[in-house]
Amino acid sequence: MRFLLDTIEKHLPERVRLSPVHDCVDALERSGGGYRLTLRGGTRLTADRVVLTTGHTRPELTGNQRLLAAHAAGHPGLRHIAGDSAADMPLDEIPAGSAVGVLGLGLSFYDVMAALTEGRGGHYDEDGDRLVYRPSGSEPVIVAGSRSGMPLPARGRNQKHHDHRHRHVLFTTERVLARGRHGRLSFADDALPWLLAEVELVYYATMLTARGEPGKAAAFEAEVVAAAESGVPDVPALAAGHGLADVPRIDLDAQARPFAGRHFAGPEEFTRALTDALAEDLAHADAGNVDDPLKAALDVIRDSRAVIRSLVDFAGLTPVSHREEFLGWYVPRSSFLAAGPPRAWLRQVDALLRDGVLRVVGPDTRIRPHPSGRFGVHSPYVSGSEILVDTVIDARVPTPDMRLDPHPLTRGLREKGIWTSYVNHGADGDRFDTGGVAVTGPPFHPVDRTGRPDRGLYVLGIPTEHTRWFMQGGSSRPGFWTDFVQNADAVAVDVIASAVVASDVTVPASASAPPLPARTG
Structure with a gap:
């Protein structure tokens, strides 16, 4: 990503300049014909157009995660680390040798796993067709689980050309x-x-x-x-x-x-079933x-x-x-x-299970405050699986919801009515308030509380999740512009159209912002 940004900056067109500002935007308000942005450091910026691609957030905790955080706050020595990018989690604070409960076995789990093993100085050696983990002694014990009890399966070894595209013949x-x-x-x-x-x-x-x-x-x-x-x-x-x-x-x-519908007599029986499942998946991959x-x-x-x-x-x-x-x-x-990881990551899971640095407790993993003052991690389908831990990490990507986002920028946009939550209305009176930012079709202007699009603002990506779907995936194969990249291009075309002054510049007709899509409910 750094390479991509550097490449773009080196090849910007004439009269286009990139000016990075390393600060947090806490407020946005309309000002005259444009916008004023207030930064956390006190600086104010004025802009004609603003593109909001704010990415993942850390929403307010609810349900069991809120209970776990409160338990940690009331017991010195306990930690609760909320769902976030693993790179932004305070994982270095976790003591070596302590037990860490990790909820979720998806892609973020693999990042946490790497940070707590290789990131602590451990390494892997080849041993035939398997890996052997060589611990540094600085690792904690990772006690992990999820609904499925299975780490995310591996992607198949790539045999496709970089410009391959599946041709749908039925599902169109x-x-x-x-x-x-x-x-x-x-x-x-x-x-x-x-x-x-x-x-x-x-x-x-x-x-x-x-x-x-x-x-x-x-x-x-x-x-x-x-x-x-x-x-x-x-x-x-x-x-x-x-x-x-x-x-x-x-x-x-x-x-x-x-593992659905199966009960296991103990952790050893489940671990054997898990390693068999890992081996089968790796054979397919x-x-x-x-x-x-x-x-x-x-x-x-x-x-x-x-x-x-x-x-x-x-x-x-x-x-x-x-x-x-x-x-x-x-x-x-x-x-x-x-959304599987590389095959090597599943081989690492297998090695860590054999070494004992990683323990997967089983399907439908539960983490609760324990009467001992610690946290208890167990699977109701694995007898004797409970393990007590001092740190809990939510390794699941938080579900985007503008209504639960506590960030000052989002809160201000919501309170001013500039951002509204998209509601799916049914003909029978049923309604589903999605929590995604309501936007128009391309170029994705936010729809304010009066139902009108703000044509100087654009919202792309994760904040619009549930208004649209799978807004977190912006990468693509070389030479192929996915619809996500095309969406970004529509935003760029509209932004440029507003700034064009020179008569020798032609802007495509598609630059004009369309009305709300027909199926907004």
Whole structure:
């Protein structure tokens, strides 16, 4: 990211200057025809246009996290570290040898794990096809867990060219909208069946290719596409006609919750099951994201984000579907299955488990204040799993919600009515207040409390999460501009259009700000 910023600065067009200001903006207010920004250090800046790309925040604690923080505050020697970027957590303060409870086994967990192991001077050595961890002696004991009890699975070994793009043949925006039966969509009824069919198509076709039958794979795909003219095709049934009747279906629940429904007699039994699951996942990942049927199929979930955004953004779903089917059911599973770390990180998890520096307690991990005055970490599905710890780290990325953001800038924008929370209104009176900043379509002006867009302001990325979806992913493959980058370009075009004075400069017609999207509810 530093390289990217430096490269952009070195190649700025004539008359464009980047002036970094290393300070925190605490207030923004309208001033004349522009805006005045008040910095924490006391400086004030004036601007004609302001682009708000404020990224992750630390919302007010609620529920059990609030209880844990209060418990830590009342007991000297205990620590509660709220969800945040691992780079911004006070991890250096954790004593060597102490027990640390970590909630969450996603990408942020891996960052915390690295900081508390390699960041403390430990290192890994190769030992055949496994890693061995060599501790420095400065590490704490990491006691981790999550809903699934499984660290985020690895991405498949990359076998795709850098400009590869998946070509959807079943799950397309046009097909879903044309066949939607509800006016506004139900994600479970109208979108998910087509997405799963696309995933299954890649799964079975890859399996046929892996068996040395690429011709049969092509014929199978053609048969599935033809069947789709009459509705969602029964892909497993069609695969059975090509000799794949014995192949188990892909079950997103089973993939995302590998230990669901299982009880373990003790920590040793669960750890054996976990290491077996890690080894199985690594075998799939090592086979590659083209050759391995499972990893190739799960790649479709990530490659379908743009299609999903086209269906769900700006209240494309009914309120109940948006809240329960999409955010409540699909998003946690897609995040688990499609955002995997490098394979090396899972090998590190295996090494740390064998060394004892890391202990994973089990599925549905609970962390509670303990009568001893410490914290207790346990899984209700693993007998005898409770471990007492002195530090609790919430290693989950905080869910964006402008209503719970305590930062002075956000609070001021909210109180002035410049930022409002986007509400998905249903025809039956149901409503879902998303907590995402309400914005127009490109170039994403915030909509104030009067319902009017502020055309001098722009909001892009994480603050608009839930108004739109998956706003935290701004990277892309070389040479391919994702819709996220195109969104940023729309903002830049509109900003430049407002500043153009020279008559020899032409600005695209698309620079003018459009009205609110049709599906705002």
